């Protein structure tokens with residue numbers, strides 16, 4: 001069975017960084033991962049250290065603009081599926097898909113409907129799927145993938161950050177979304193605010209599954225523009241994400 | 251059954267993908283060449299079960315390499331005819347995916363195949379095994395195939411040579427499918443995807459009418475309904491023909507009634523004025539009646555300026571969407587312009603007076619030659635006055651309607667409502683719920699009467715929500 005994990009949270013809290021480190025952990029073990037960057041800004045490839053030219057959005061646009069030029073009786077789902085495969089970056093032990101280009105003004109009902117079917121089938125080929133969403137795009141990722149096992153909210157140390165997690169919990173209820181579990185990871189934590197975060201999380205009845213400290217090595221790599229995927233094993237962030245993965249039974 | 255093969259064969263493996271890590275070879279695909287083709291041939295032209303390979307076999311290919319592949323199946327049988335080629339060919343995709351360790355994507359000249367390392371390890375070492383398994387599946391699952399012979403080509407030059415011939419076959423086939431019309435089929439397809447936001451909208455997709463969003467043609471409906479008959483796209487039995495020209499069928503009416511919760515109970519697929527198709531808001535193009543010239547203009551999503559009636563796409567789209575039958579506006583997909591039944595009930599292209607230049611260019615070759623220059627664009631006209639002058643100057647067939655109207659007008663003068671001041675563009679709104687009893691043109695303008703507009707209502711039962719009449723300046 002494929003485990004589908006989506007990562008969300010406020011802007012700049014570290015969604016992409018944690019996603020990359022989870023992928024790093026999983027591929028070092030012997031899991032085959034599908035990484036999906038659902039943020040139209042597309043940061044995950046860089047953080048993982050791979051290059052991507054085109055995304056699902058471009059292929060969806062291709063289907064929209066080319067549909068009248070295709071032979072009338074071709075199977076569009078099968079063409080679309082192949083186009084999605086074309087933009088899949090195949091890396092050792094993981095494949096990466098970026099969403100990229102958002103919807104334009106036309107009608108996307110049919111294209112998105114095909115896409116959901118294609119993704120349903122594709123997802124089954126992997127042990128774990130990690131979706132990095134943009135802030136506030138919980139709906140968006142659900143448009144392409146119907147069922148999510150774990151939704152992880154990344155928060156910084158602020159009460160506001162944790163409130164975001166609370167709000168997302170409400171949202172899931174309202175949407176009657178197929179999200180099985182909701183977890184919170186505190187990121188860029190300092191010794192000063194660590195206990196306070198735990199306290200607030202308890203108060204809000206949120207399941208805090210880890211606290212990642214501010215990591216000097218990440219800051220250094222940020223400055224040099226190096227991918228986080230190659231962080232050494234003794235980075236504090238790598239270690240804590242490892243603990244989190246074990247708690248998630250990944 | 252499949253004991254002779256070193257792999258398992260089952261629909262269970264259909265969604266199985268071969269990742270780059272686990273791939274032994276890649277065949278055709280975006281970085282190489284290839285195609286698949288099914289040809290119907292005579293019974294004595296082929297030898298059943300025969301397989302020929304031109305080029306290197308799987309065992310001669312290096313791990314991780316990429317090669318072209320052409321797959322040609324020649325099939326025969328009493329019931330086999332060229333019309334079936336496309337349907338049979340489509341199954342190659344299914345059958346090859348049934349083979350564990352073989353991934354087949356796409357179709358025709360875009361096929362993309364991978365064989366997994368695992369499959370090779372388990373003994374898959376020749377294309378003959380793949381071909382034999384595929385032939386077996388063809389004969390088992392499509393019993394009308396009595397004989398089948400297969401040729402695979404992995405030699406680039408040979409494959410390219412055969413591709414040329416294949417392209418010719420595809421072309422002939424496409425011409426045939428383009429010639430499929432409403433009267434040739436017993437089922438249409440419906441789509442209710444957009445009912446989530448337009449609860450009474452029902453899209454009816456026929457060979458001569460693509461969905462208004464432009465995404466779903468009759469073949470797409472057929473493909474989707476076959477995979478999931480309960481899904482958003484489903485079959486509609488045509489039933490009795492009620493109006494062949496307007497495109498009214500009892501089966502469509504029945505379905506319209508139930509799916510719209512009784513909101514409306516008649517649809518004429520090729521009619522603009524009478525029981526028009528509903529619009530959910532997804533349409534690529536909206537048609538709008540221009541009473542002043544008794545013609546129809548069309549404006550697409552990409553045109554941001556205003557149409558000659560003074561309204562932009564967005565305003566008219568707002569009026570048209572929502573899944574209701576709105577007389578005076580109609581949402582369509584661009585491909586509907588290419589249909590020989592394009593608003594047939596209302597005079598087809600002869601009724602069209604205006605389109606944005608870009609849209610017109612897109613469908614230029616599909617506009618009848620004698621009318622193409624008579625349809626104005628934003629480059630020719632900007633408002634109703636200049637549109638009228640343009641139509642007169644070009645002797646647009648719409649002028650004939652004006653003459654008719656004038657003649658009738660004299661006879662029915664007492665019914666005419668005189669001298670309503672010229673409606674400023676767009677300020678005179680169409681009655682929201684006009685019920686036209688028979689008459690095609692609900693309103694007509696007396697040609698050439700300068701500033702004044704005469705509105706003539708013939709045999710009309712009209713209930714009007716709102717008419718805004720403004721004084722002319």
Ligand SMILES: Nc1ncnc2c1ncn2[C@@H]1O[C@H](COP(=O)(O)OP(=O)(O)OP(=O)(O)O)[C@@H](O)[C@H]1O
Nearest residue numbers: 010011012013014015016017188213214215218222
């Ligand atoms: N534990 C950490 N220690 C130090 N720096 C970190 C840590 N986690 C993330 N960062 C840095 O913080 C910045 C923001 O992180 P990241 O891009 O992952 O956030 P995000 O939530 O994905 O942002 P966005 O909302 O823009 O997508 C990056 O420069 C990242 O390298």
Ligand code: SF4
Nearest residue numbers: 109441444453461463
């Ligand atoms: S507009 Fe397109 S997607 Fe929407 S209901 Fe009609 S056919 Fe279906």
Ligand SMILES: [Mg+2]
Nearest residue numbers: 015016039043
């Ligand atoms: Mg990010």
